[in-house]
Amino acid sequence: MGIRQRHLNSSEQSWNIFVPFQIQFEFSGYLCGEVRQSVKLICIHGVSSSDTERLPSNVIGYWQRSSEGNSKSVQHFESSSLNQWVTLSSNAEDQIVCTLKVRTESNTTIEPPVVCILFTPQDVISSFVLAEVHLHRDTLKSSSFTSSLTDFKGPKESGKSEETVAVLSQCLSTVSNVSPVSVKTFHELPKSAVSSKCFHLLPWLLLSFLNFCGCLVENCTQRLHPLVLYVLSRPSTCQHLIERYKHCWTVGSHIRRSRYQHFLIYNAYCQQLLDTALGIGICVFIVYFELPETLAGNVIGWADDVALKLGQLVKALMGAPAGLKLNAHLTKTMGLFFQYHIFLWTGYLTVLRSVMPTLIWYSSWVGVLGASCQLCLVSDMLSTLTLHIYCFYVYAARMFHLQMYALGSFWRLFRGKKWNxxxxxxxxxxxxxxxxxxxxxxxxxxxxLLPTTALYYAVFTVLRILVLIAQGILIRLVSIALHTPVFTLLVRLFSPKHVAGSVVFNVHHVPKDKDCLVLTMQTSQLPGKDLVSLSFPKTRTEQVPKHTWAEFLSNLATGKLVYPWVERASSD
Structure with missing residues (x-):
């Protein structure tokens, strides 16, 4: 950076002094701010008039133009009980020069090297992310603060990124929490449309209603028999309502009141508002165009086609599929068994045909809770309409697993072994x-007999996996809808300063006759992935899959049920 090391004393640790950009528009005055001796940090957040007889208690320095002397600042420092005094001035080239006087224990005055950082406090406070102090250590580690100061501080001070982040966090917390009295500040918060009552009312009502539904479902399920609780906890709609309830509770209660919490609430508001708008739009579209009859006919027709194709598939398996030589008696017995179940399923569809339009009409009003609830309901309906496929898969899997288990036992018998x-x-x-x-x-x-059983098992397993893929796509769409930070994207698009999450430092200039380095600090945007992760509560934990792909393939090969997973109680 071209910094002359001869002006710097490497044995003295430099002080970091944060100075607002807008101070250049002031002619002169006393500097008001806060000194943090532990981290050698001074944060200036205002200017008091130089003509004031009684100065505020937080005066720590003086600002002057090049046309004025510095007698006021020196006199005030010598006559006060302060241990640090900042003098800011502009030289002939209209460049800011910063000098720090520190009073030692022996009552002598020294001038350590300083790093003067010009910044705009309003940019820091207007950001929902930077205004939250506990996020600084995560969001500011990627900043160029350390690399910018390496040459200035010398080799002994380089590489301390954690300390640098701590210093910057101290500054940002000071700027965020300052409450000036009789001090002219430079960082008044702009009035934003997101704080209006109209923005809060409708989403708040929607979230309250969704919160009530989720709380009702969770409290009711906790008071039921464990078997009934297990059955009711399987539908995707119930899981979705409980998850939204926990999310709303986390956003509203588990985080302290701050601008960052408001940021999370705004995201929840916008998500629910968009979700409900889409759900109501779909509901109105179905009711207005009288689509329940059409949708019911299409659904029942699709279910009939599936049953018909499945019956033809079973009939083909009873012969010699792909030229395979199967056991005639076993394949005929299994085929008749599955065909009888298909016959029972078609009878169930006949009964369902008359009530399906009414079910679709009432189910469409779930859109009041959001389009995501409608997608969960579609997933549950798909599970219901493919119940016969699931039953066939369970029958074939149990038979295949029993056969594989018996073959393993007999194989150990041939080798003179047994399972203890x-x-x-x-x-x-x-x-x-x-x-x-x-x-x-x-x-x-x-x-x-294994090839015959394995063939039925393989066919029904493929059908079951196809159904799971379709359900997985629907659940993935719901997950995308729930984890899309709508408010964050809108603010990032129209007002990026409100979601700035990091800072960048650049060398402004180096005064010729002072041990001083002047930097400029500007806010910068975080990567999209990091910004999305900050749009959700920190208490949210990622769900770790309980089963790996190796276990999944092993279960497929041995005939164990792959979904829903059968959890075995531990021997403990």
Whole structure:
């Protein structure tokens, strides 16, 4: 940066002095601010008139143009009980020069090197993110503060990014929390439309109604029998309402009142407002154009086609699919079993045909809670209409798993082994001739019947996975709707300063005859991913998948149910 190291004393730690940009428009006056001795930080946040007889208690320096002397500042410092005094002046080139006088314990005065940082307090306070002190250490680590000061502070002070962030956090907290009295400040908050009552009323009512529904669902489910609770907790709609209730509770109660909390509330408001608007729009569209009858006919027609195609598929499996030689008796028995279930399912669809329009008409009004609730309801309806596919998958999976388990046991019998359930290990065992004969016979029968069972299992597993993919797409759409920071995107687009989350430092100039470095600090935008993560409560925890892909494939190969997962109670 071209800084002359001969002006700097590397044995003395430099002070950081934050000075508002707007001070250049003042002719002269006493500087008001705060000194933090522990981190060698001085934050100036106002100017008091130089003609005031009784100065405010937070005066820490003096500002003057080049045409004036500095007798006032020196006299006031020598006659006061202050240990630090800042003198700001503009030289002949209209550049700011900063000097700091520090009174030591021996009552002597020294002038340590200083870093004068010109910044705009209004930019800091107007940002929802920077105004929250507890976020500084996360959002400001990527700033160029440390790299800008490395040459100035010397090699002994370089690389201390944590201390630098702490110093900057101290400054931002001082600017954010200042409450000036009889001091002219430079950072009055602009009046924003987001603080109007009209903006809060409708979303607040919607969130309150959604909060009530989620609280009602959660409290009711907690007082039911565990089996009934398990059944009611499966639908996506109930899970969605409970999740929204917890999210609203977190935003409204678990975070202290601050501008950052208002930022989270605005995001929740805008999300719910857009979600409800889309839901009501879909509801009005369905009711206005009298679509329940049409949608009911299409849904029942699709269910009939699925049942018809499934019956044809089972009939094909009862023959010789793809030229495979299957066990005729077993495949015929399994085919008749599945065809009978399809016959029962078609009878259920006949009963459902008459009430489906009414169900769709009433279900459309769930849009009052938002389009995301409608998507969850569609997912639950898809689960209901594909219940027969799920049953076929469970039947085939259980049969295949039992067969694989029996083959594994008989295989251990041939090797003179057995499974010790108490110690969960394989031990040696001795078998007589009759046991080996019966084991060999059963192993042979099960091995030759395995292709037939495996074929049915593979077909119904593929159908089940296709249904899960469709449901996963719907749930992913709901997740996108719930985790899209609408307010953040709008503010980022139309007023980016309100979501600035980091700062950038640039060298302004270096005075020739002073141990001083003058920097300019400007707010900058965070990456989109970081900004989205800051738009949600910090108490929100990411859901870690309970099962890996290796476990998923292992369960598929052995015939265990892949969804819903069957959690086995631990032996503890």
């Amino acid at each position: 359930a108490l110690r969960s290990r394989v031990d040696s065992a001795t078998y007589n001739t009759d046991q080996l004969f019966v084991g060999t016979l059963l192993f042979t029968v099960l091995l030759f």
